[in-house]
Amino acid sequence: xxxxxxxxxxxxxxxxxxxxxxxxxxxxxxxxxxxxxxxxxxxxxxxxxxxxxxxxxxxxxxxxxxxxxxxxxxxxxxxxxxxxxxxxxxxxxxxxxxxxxxxxxxxxxxxxxxxxxxxxxxxxxxxxxxxxxxxxxxxxxxxxxxxxxxxxxxxxxxxxxxxxxxxxxxxxxxxxxxxxxxxxxxxxxxxxxxxxxxxxxxxxxxxxxxxxxxxxxxxxxxxx
Numbered sequence: 001x002x003x004x005x006x007x008x009x010x011x012x013x014x015x016x017x018x019x020x021x022x023x024x025x026x027x028x029x030x031x032x033x034x035x036x037x038x039x040x041x042x043x044x045x046x047x048x049x050x051x052x053x054x055x056x057x058x059x060x061x062x063x064x065x066x067x068x069x070x071x072x073x074x075x076x077x078x079x080x081x082x083x084x085x086x087x088x089x090x091x092x093x094x095x096x097x098x099x100x101x102x103x104x105x106x107x108x109x110x111x112x113x114x115x116x117x118x119x120x121x122x123x124x125x126x127x128x129x130x131x132x133x134x135x136x137x138x139x140x141x142x143x144x145x146x147x148x149x150x151x152x153x154x155x156x157x158x159x160x161x162x163x164x165x166x167x168x169x170x171x172x173x174x175x176x177x178x179x180x181x182x183x184x185x186x187x188x189x190x191x192x193x194x195x196x197x198x199x200x201x202x203x204x205x206x207x208x209x210x211x212x213x214x215x216x217x218x219x220x221x222x223x224x
Contacts, residue, residue: 002027005049005050007036007051007055009057021112029046037063047119049071052079061090065093075095076095092153127139130164133146141161159199170221200212
């Protein structure tokens with residue numbers, strides 16, 4: 001049974017999501033705030049986390065940043081308002097997706113299932129050596145250049161995974177978001193572009209050639 005953790009200071013939302021995901025066959029852990037979540041995460045290892053951003057004791061962005069070093073599962077933010085700048089901030093601290101309140105529990109359930117499917121697929125993939133000592137280990141979700149690891153955030157690796165497993169194929173920003181995040185990506189061009197920029201900066205700092213090529217007016221591709 002897959003384990004889902006719901007963190008929100010609104011008890012009504014905790015109860016609703018607890019009932020919904022329990023009926024869907026998940027083992028549900030709830031935490032009524034960031035501090036309670038930290039205590040439970042010291043004892044529990046969920047497969048996915050639903051995390052409210054606006055909590056009075058410890059906000060979701062701060063909590064996500066604090067736990068990302070020891071929690072590798074997908075983290076989906078729950079929020080009432082969202083702009084592209086807010087999404088960039090959330091993804092930069094290790095978030096994987098945003099769910100805007102009020103939301104449909106069926107859509108939320110579909111997003112959770114999509115992220116868990118991606119996690120399961122990634123566990124069966126292997127290590128690939130590219131042509132200039134760049135190694136991508138899809139099972140461990142790590143990238144090395146000349147035996148030195150390039151530290152990547154989770155979504156940065158997800159984008160590399162999608163592109164590198166389809167070399168030469170052009171992905172527009174919407175398709176790339178959909179492939180990396182799991183669902184429809186309309187309106188998330190800024191988020192994708194920001195992730196690509198950060199990946200390129202990390203590759204450049206490590207001395208790796210730029211594998212991600214911009215196809216102007218279309219999208220991005222991984223060079224063969």
